[in-house]
Amino acid sequence: MFRFIVYRLNFLKGIPLFALIYDSCLKIKMLLVAPERLAWFDEIENEVLSWDGTNVSLHKFGGMQFNYGQKEIGHLHSNGLLDILFTRQVKQELLASGKAEVHHVFKKSGWISFYILTEKDLINAKYLLNEAYRSRV
Numbered sequence: 001m002f003r004f005i006v007y008r009l010n011f012l013k014g015i016p017l018f019a020l021i022y023d024s025c026l027k028i029k030m031l032l033v034a035p036e037r038l039a040w041f042d043e044i045e046n047e048v049l050s051w052d053g054t055n056v057s058l059h060k061f062g063g064m065q066f067n068y069g070q071k072e073i074g075h076l077h078s079n080g081l082l083d084i085l086f087t088r089q090v091k092q093e094l095l096a097s098g099k100a101e102v103h104h105v106f107k108k109s110g111w112i113s114f115y116i117l118t119e120k121d122l123i124n125a126k127y128l129l130n131e132a133y134r135s136r137v
Contacts, residue, residue: 023062027078037080040122044076047126051133066129068136074129080116082125084132085109099124 030037041064048054048066054073059065063077074084083103086094088110094100095112103111116125 019061020058023078026062030078030080037116040116040119041076041078041080043122044116044125044129048073048129048133051130053137054133068133071136073132073136076116076125080121082114082116082128083111084114084128085111086132086135090131090135094128100128 027038045056045064045066049056051068053068055067057065057067059075059077061075061077063075063081065075066073072085074082076082081104084100091100091110091112095102100112100114103109103113105111112128114121114125114128116122
């Protein structure tokens, strides 16, 4: 049922600025229910920006996109969902070790998803982003 609803609402991503507005609403919700997570997201941003050749931009579907040069390392939505691109082999290793989950949309790609809900998740998120960064350097 949930997949059907998501499929039916898929047209929303084609509406200009909808994803950015939706992500902004997620950030407001996070500010109200779990403000410590916003501090964690800032910590992740500062960590990634401390690596040579990295920058941060706005992701096309909302959230913060981490880049190495012109290539995306991953992106963090304002609800704490971190998406990172790896090779399919690395993805399988991360899934087997429990350090990542199958991407919420692109299940057969190299993309992984990971929710940052606890301080332990924060540490793992930094690890995953660093692994993705080191694979591109």
